[in-house]
Amino acid sequence: MFPIHDDTPRTNGRPYVNYGLIAINIIIFIYEAIITSYFSNIGNLFSNYGAVPNLILSGQNLVSLFSSMFMHGSIAHLLGNMFFLYVFGDNLEDRFGHYKYLMLYLLWGIIASFAHSIYAISTGSGDVPAIGASGAISGVLGAYLIFFPHAKIHTIIFAFFITTVRIPALAYIPFWFIMQLIFALIGQSGGVAYLAHIGGFLAGVGTAYFWKFFSHIFNGPSVVNSKIDKMSQYQPLKNDLPDTDVSPEIIIGNGFMDIIIQARGIHMDANIQTEFDNSTNILSVQISEFNKTYSIPIPNINNSVLKISSVSVLNGVIKIRLEYEQ
Known part of the structure; x- marks a missing residue:
């Protein structure tokens, strides 16, 4: 192999x-x-x-x-x-x-x-x-x-x-x-x-x-919220839909946050609709190909206003980038 x-x-x-x-x-x-x-x-x-x-x-x-x-x-x-x-x-x-x-x-x-x-x-x-x-x-x-x-x-x-x-x-x-x-x-x-x-x-x-x-200890906390401080940079997040077959993960960087979703079988040209609600910190992801909508809780970073900057699909992975001002 x-x-x-x-x-x-x-x-x-x-x-x-x-x-x-x-x-x-x-x-x-x-x-x-x-x-x-x-x-x-x-x-x-x-x-x-x-x-x-x-x-x-x-x-x-x-x-x-x-x-x-x-x-x-x-x-x-x-x-x-x-x-x-x-x-x-x-x-x-x-x-x-x-x-x-x-x-x-x-x-x-x-x-x-x-x-x-x-x-x-x-x-x-x-x-x-x-x-x-x-x-x-x-x-x-x-x-x-x-x-x-x-x-x-x-x-x-x-x-x-x-x-x-x-x-x-x-x-x-x-x-x-x-x-x-x-x-x-x-x-x-x-x-x-x-x-x-x-x-x-x-x-x-x-x-x-x-x-x-x-x-x-070396990098300093990524966010202020003490519960989020304990998160690793690449931590699985639970989805609120019981029948989900994807596993959202999050990467927090300087001025951005990437939501990574493993979605087996999804095509690169799949129709994906996304919406982020800053009042509830919920990211909604609608995947027409799967006929499903996922609601993903997003960490609150210093009360920053997040906005979706890009959505991409590659090799069965959906990456949604949220950006915020530090």
Whole structure:
């Protein structure tokens, strides 16, 4: 199963850091190919800049903790990692912000290297350098699972035929993690640092949980109302219709609020009528295609006057943006 894209919309512009990380990995790979005559003499380069477990745990050549996560041993190694980073990384940058995302990405890569180093020394392979971005990207997967469990991952399936399916992140990512555990337990290495994947993934999960419950300490409260202050930035809201088959969620930003509705099967040109009542803070969403009207309670942000600025549909997701003056 190979992911090609997800259906989680971004709300804070382009993921420049994620694009930059992909570009740096590609540039360094090209540089590797040039200085090693197309990988004919790669050993010294990996030994100098790869993460050698014996050296790492003895406090030597610690710069390799950073350099190793931007190096790859083959075009397949590079492309596989970059596709995963492209699919899952942009939404985390959207959530954390550019600077914090970069710092966390590097942190996850470092934790992954330490996890692999401990395991490698215990198995007698402490002198073999480890390279690749997969440890840091495993952290991306872990955090993505916590923040966007209901996102749909468009995935290519290779079997007796080739097809694409939409798999919930809550199924796709745990399956991926279980496979890493199985391969690690049975000792199926093949040059893959599975403990780096496991360590990075758990670091990403832990970071995301910490962020969800304590982000208000770093960012300050989004609104004045004490009940709303306790909301995470991406919290499910209950709908007042008992037969609803959508799950509204809310993202509060600077001067805007995005209402995200997962609506399976809806077409991009669907007729959607919206109305917001500032006196009751109720957003009414009428979807003719479903023959339903939804009433969604909206948080009161500093008694601001909200107005609907845009409505869009993409890949089964309805995004309604409300704007307000700060």
